[in-house]
Amino acid sequence: MTVLRIPTPLRAYTGGKSEVIVSGAYVLDTLTDLTSQYPAIKPHLFNESGELRPFVNLFVGESNIKDLQGVETPIKDGDRLMLIPSVAGGAYPHPSLLPKGEGTQTPFSFREKGRG
Amino acid sequence: MNMLKISNELIQRINTHVREAYPEEGAGFLLGADGEVRDVLPLPNAREDEARHNRFLITPEDYLKAEMKAAEIGVDLIGVFHSHPDSPNIPSEYDREWAQPFFSYIITRVDDGQVVSHRSWRLTEDRAKYNEEEIVFSSSQ
Structure with a gap:
């Protein structure tokens, strides 16, 4: 079980929760679990091709998964995940x-x- | 049409930031609740030098700081402001690709270093388009 922090604009899709419990051995598994629990959040994380949208950043502890193994980054029990958008335009x-x-x-x- | 309420004082703080950023884009967060901006948080544009004339980026680290500041004063992040130097203050396709649902996006047009106007937009939940919302200016917070 892993705690995943949800950013403010996406909390409307998690029943207002700022943190949710997800499971999975890798980051991608935890996202799959998240979107199965809260399907309406999926279009805001993944594009039509199933790729993560460019503004989606995931941190395991204090490390951005882009500096680790991306969505293949393994998750250890007790790790804390944070979903944080880059804001751009x-x-x-x-x-x-x-x-x-x-x-x-x-x-x-x-x-x-x-x-x- | 949705409404976004903001005081003239806070609009002046946005104006100061985007004028100082000109001819590059300036940006920051809107902090508030219930459709009312209670504070603004101007932030540095993290895009590379050659892109800042028509692009802005707020890093995840600055995003996290903004969420923490909002929590400190008992409000939420409710949107983003940014400027379009010498161009219309309507969302671009690039704006749409990077937009967050439920956020208000104030876009300020700045021509020749002077603020021309503000317009505010919200992404629809299907991410297909923006709807404009009315900005209601008030004399005090």
Whole structure:
């Protein structure tokens, strides 16, 4: 059994819990257990191809799994897992800065020209 | 339409941070409860130098600090603010890919170093699009 800390915006999918108990021998197993307990959280952790979304960071103790063995990192009994998002975003590059022929993509859901 | 309430004092703190960050993007967290911002936490942009003009990144370490600060004052993280230098304050596809559900995203347009306007957005739960929410400015916290 492992304690997994849930970040604020995802607690709506864990019944408001900031920590949940998960089981599994590897990080991926614990995530599978998490999404089986709380299916609605899955689209916010994994993309349509089943890969972890880019903002998802998992820490085993104080170590980011990106510096360990990724989702294949083994979990020892008593380890503490933390799910912490990187928060990112930004404007669309201005068309004048893009190579010729690019820059026709519009900002998300909008037709306004320029950056989004 | 959802509403997000924020005091003029806190908006001024956002304005100061994004003006200082210009021509790069500035960002930070919104701390609060029940659709009302009670504090803001400006943070450094962790993206590399050449990307900061149109990208921002808050590290997981800074995220954790922000959650702890929110807990200290008895509120939650309720959103993120960031600027779009010299560009519309509407979410980009990149914004959508990195967005968190239930967070309010205030985007501030900064043209030539001057704040033009603020708009706030929320990702829909299916992650398909953003809905705009009304920002209600108040004279005090």
